[in-house]
Amino acid sequence: MQMNQEFKPTIVAFCCNWCSYAGADLSGTNRLQYPANVKIIRIPCSCRLNPMFILRAFQRGADGVILCGCHPGDCHYTTGNYYARRRMTLLFSLLDYMGIERQRTRVEWVSAAEGAKFAATMNDFVDTITKLGPNRRLEDLRCKSE
Amino acid sequence: MQRIGVFVCWCGSNIAATVDVVQVAQALAKEPGVVFATDYQYMCSQAGQDLIGAAIKEHGLTGVVICSCSPRMHETTFRKTCQKAGLNPYMVEIANIREHCSWIHKDKPTATEKAVILGRAAIAKVHLNAPLTAGTSPVTKRALVIGGGIAGIQTALDIADAGFPVDIVEKKPTIGGKMTQIDKTFPTLDCAACILTPKMVDVSQNEKIDIISYAQVEKVQGFVGNFSVTIRKKARYVDESKCTGCGLCTEKCPQKKVPNEFNLGLDTRRAIYIPFAQAVPKVATIDPDYCSMLKSGKCGVCAKVCAAGAIDYKQQDELITREYGAIVVATGFEPIGMDKFDEFAYAQSPDVVTSLELERLMNAAGPTGGTLLRPSDGTHPHTLVFVQCVGSRCDGGEKGKPYCSKICCMYTAKHAMLIRDKYPDTEVYVFYIDVRTPGKNFDEFYRRAVEEYGVHYIKGMVGKVTPQDGKLKVQASDLLGGRQLHIDADMVVLAAAIEPDKSARPLATMLTASMDTNDFFTEAHPKLRPVESPTAGIFLSGACQGPKDIPETVAQAGAAASKVIGLLSKDALTCNPCTAQPDELKCNGCSSCENVCPYGAISYIDKPFRGPNRTTLIRRVAQVNPAVCQGCGACTVACPSGAMDLQGFSNKQIMAEVDAICR
Ligand code: FES
Numbered sequence: 001m002q003m004n005q006e007f008k009p010t011i012v013a014f015c016c017n018w019c020s021y022a023g024a025d026l027s028g029t030n031r032l033q034y035p036a037n038v039k040i041i042r043i044p045c046s047c048r049l050n051p052m053f054i055l056r057a058f059q060r061g062a063d064g065v066i067l068c069g070c071h072p073g074d075c076h077y078t079t080g081n082y083y084a085r086r087r088m089t090l091l092f093s094l095l096d097y098m099g100i101e102r103q104r105t106r107v108e109w110v111s112a113a114e115g116a117k118f119a120a121t122m123n124d125f126v127d128t129i130t131k132l133g134p135n136r137r138l139e140d141l142r143c144k145s146e
Numbered sequence: 147m148q149r150i151g152v153f154v155c156w157c158g159s160n161i162a163a164t165v166d167v168v169q170v171a172q173a174l175a176k177e178p179g180v181v182f183a184t185d186y187q188y189m190c191s192q193a194g195q196d197l198i199g200a201a202i203k204e205h206g207l208t209g210v211v212i213c214s215c216s217p218r219m220h221e222t223t224f225r226k227t228c229q230k231a232g233l234n235p236y237m238v239e240i241a242n243i244r245e246h247c248s249w250i251h252k253d254k255p256t257a258t259e260k261a262v263i264l265g266r267a268a269i270a271k272v273h274l275n276a277p278l279t280a281g282t283s284p285v286t287k288r289a290l291v292i293g294g295g296i297a298g299i300q301t302a303l304d305i306a307d308a309g310f311p312v313d314i315v316e317k318k319p320t321i322g323g324k325m326t327q328i329d330k331t332f333p334t335l336d337c338a339a340c341i342l343t344p345k346m347v348d349v350s351q352n353e354k355i356d357i358i359s360y361a362q363v364e365k366v367q368g369f370v371g372n373f374s375v376t377i378r379k380k381a382r383y384v385d386e387s388k389c390t391g392c393g394l395c396t397e398k399c400p401q402k403k404v405p406n407e408f409n410l411g412l413d414t415r416r417a418i419y420i421p422f423a424q425a426v427p428k429v430a431t432i433d434p435d436y437c438s439m440l441k442s443g444k445c446g447v448c449a450k451v452c453a454a455g456a457i458d459y460k461q462q463d464e465l466i467t468r469e470y471g472a473i474v475v476a477t478g479f480e481p482i483g484m485d486k487f488d489e490f491a492y493a494q495s496p497d498v499v500t501s502l503e504l505e506r507l508m509n510a511a512g513p514t515g516g517t518l519l520r521p522s523d524g525t526h527p528h529t530l531v532f533v534q535c536v537g538s539r540c541d542g543g544e545k546g547k548p549y550c551s552k553i554c555c556m557y558t559a560k561h562a563m564l565i566r567d568k569y570p571d572t573e574v575y576v577f578y579i580d581v582r583t584p585g586k587n588f589d590e591f592y593r594r595a596v597e598e599y600g601v602h603y604i605k606g607m608v609g610k611v612t613p614q615d616g617k618l619k620v621q622a623s624d625l626l627g628g629r630q631l632h633i634d635a636d637m638v639v640l641a642a643a644i645e646p647d648k649s650a651r652p653l654a655t656m657l658t659a660s661m662d663t664n665d666f667f668t669e670a671h672p673k674l675r676p677v678e679s680p681t682a683g684i685f686l687s688g689a690c691q692g693p694k695d696i697p698e699t700v701a702q703a704g705a706a707a708s709k710v711i712g713l714l715s716k717d718a719l720t721c722n723p724c725t726a727q728p729d730e731l732k733c734n735g736c737s738s739c740e741n742v743c744p745y746g747a748i749s750y751i752d753k754p755f756r757g758p759n760r761t762t763l764i765r766r767v768a769q770v771n772p773a774v775c776q777g778c779g780a781c782t783v784a785c786p787s788g789a790m791d792l793q794g795f796s797n798k799q800i801m802a803e804v805d806a807i808c809r
Binding site for chain 2: 010042
């Protein structure tokens with residue numbers, strides 16, 4: 001990667017099917033812009049997010065990972081996001097320990113009606129990561145083809 | 147290796163305007179496993195679907211990726227298309243290049259590049275898809291309604307009407323609920339008993355309905371279509387099949403000092419009692435807390451006078467276990483206790499009453515025969531003060547509830563109007579925060595109270611009520627007049643907030659149905675699925691879901707019944723095949739998954755495995771009931787040995803997507 005080129009981070013967003021994925025759909029329906037660096041992966045519920053997926057994303061060169069789920073109390077499966085919240089807290093402290101900047105990961109609650117919040121969140125997250133620069137610490141160069 | 151077909155949709159210009167669809171199709175054609183890639187204007191149209199079907203057959207596709215609008219939109223459409231063409235419907239993945247791409251980006255090259263990446267991720271996932279078949283489970287064609295108030299009654303009648311048997315479990319000795327205690331109903335002022343009691347009779351005469359009164363649900367097992375419920379029918383010490391409801395025992399019982407809960411303790415009843423004349427079932431019940439025969443073995447008057455020989459002092463609680471296909475929760479509400487509201491002197495003066503107590507004081511079948519008299523001295527009150535929102539709309543406080551109880555504004559207008567109508571010599575003051583009258587003919591009704599009946603509505607709060615010389619000194623503020631008011635009242639009526647019945651919380655735990663912070667049951671979707679609980683097979687009727695008036699309750703009861711009928715009219719249920727599945731060889735039986743499962747879908751069995759040297763090892767392994775599992779995936783992450791995986795969203799599939807995106 002050429003450093004003097006404008007840095008375009010790779011960002012993976014995990015969205016639960018019932019609220020946040022629908023919220024992302026809504027921000028599309030309302031034509032609310034956010035950068036193309038964000039790629040969304042649909043999961044049934046935020047509690048489906050195995051911390052391994054985040055580590056894997058970083059290892060493969062993602063610069064930021066965000067998890068979006070239903071607001072606490074609104075999870076389609078009642079309690080899923082509470083589990084997710086606890087697991088992520090734990091994972092984040094591990095990432096901290098490993099020296100991964102805290103800002104590279106985020107959990108955000110976005111309801112199906114919050115298209116605007118989704119877009120705003122993504123804009124802000126992309127901004128933060130762009131300022132932070134590329135993720136080097138966890139990137140596994142063996143995974144890179146070039 | 148899969149043989150994958152990629153279909154890129156233009157969605158007219160919705161996608162094609164910002165994404166170069168031809169280029170996307172060409173780029174994705176180079177991905178491993180892709181044997182066919184094309185673009186078309188409207189994939190979801192008949193012609194588009196035909197194109198997909200033809201390609202599946204022609205190229206022998208084993209997996210399909212459709213780059214189009216959100217899967218929330220057309221996933222089912224495309225699954226059906228593929229199924230028709232002979233491909234397993236779960237071999238389809240959708241790349242959302244409209245809502246998540248073309249609609250949010252303006253720059254064509256960037257959007258095209260992103261569309262390609264999203265397509266790649268979908269291809270990577272489809273490589274790992276496995277054909278899934280939705281299983282089925284049978285449906286027990288009987289419904290259980292928990293709660294026999296107007297909500298439960300209406301639900302049961304509607305279900306029975308459609309030909310399905312229903313059981314009503316009621317914790318009191320009679321069905322009827324709170325509505326039996328109400329005098330008149332707003333905004334029509336028709337008498338509650340006159341519209342409710344015929345329905346209660348209908349219930350008792352309906353062959354399809356079985357009333358299990360004086361009973362409580364004790365255990366719930368199973369899942370949608372197949373619940374097994376244990377009900378504890380408390381001993382009433384009277385044989386229901388023999389008792390004729392003549393009431394002789396309730397006149398002869400020497401224990402006269404029992405507070406009568408039906409009249410909210412405003413008068414007394416006997417130790418053996420029938421709650422009220424129109425009770426259903428009309429059967430006497432002995433109150434074991436007061437019956438001298440049960441307590442000390444001395445008395446037995448009721449047994450002596452009972453010609454039918456129905457009294458049975460030795461009766462025991464009975465446990466009934468039955469199978470149901472659907473469960474309706476109709477546990478209703480109760481007014482909150484007034485003990486935290488010292489400022490209104492509820493505990494100090496009997497002349498400070500709650501609105502429900504006032505209903506009894508105004509009811510012809512109540513303790514005063516319908517004449518409004520002060521509970522303290524039996525005199526006619528001349529000045530009445532109504533306090534609104536007692537315990538409602540209290541934010542953050544320990545004292546009350548944050549929500550609006552919804553019905554208080556209207557019943558207070560009704561009380562004020564009825565009192566002014568019957569006793570024109572009274573002065574009636576209503577202190578309110580806001581008057582809320584959203585409902586058919588509600589505002590007209592309230593305005594009549596003010597304009598026609600001259601009720602004094604004052605915006606402001608009552609600060610303190612002090613009993614003094616037989617009067618109640620009311621200190622209040624008049625916000626609009628900007629002054630302090632001192633009123634010498636004869637009676638003060640508190641519009642107590644309503645809260646869910648106390649039995650609701652333990653019941654919710656048994657049903658694994660979710661509740662909000664106020665203990666109201668949550669609905670599956672606040673707008674689109676208002677009468678279903680998120681837990682499949684559990685339905686909500688009436689005030690257990692939120693404060694409601696009678697028409698709303700009846701409407702919701704009917705809606706819940708129609709959902710139940712829809713469920714019970716099926717012979718078998720199709721299950722969602724995207725369920726969790728344990729790898730028995732990796733499972734170590736630790737119960738981590740069982741603990742996080744919100745549906746109780748996971749159980750354990752001891753299973754024989756082949757051990758070394760022809761031995762058999764018995765190991766405890768997890769089992770998922772696919773009919774109950776909703777596919778959230780909580781267990782897959784909780785499993786420490788990685789034995790649990792979610793079909794359709796497996797670890798490998800999601801990892802493949804991650805890899806494709808980060809490539
Ligand atoms: S379904 Fe959205 S967080 Fe569980």
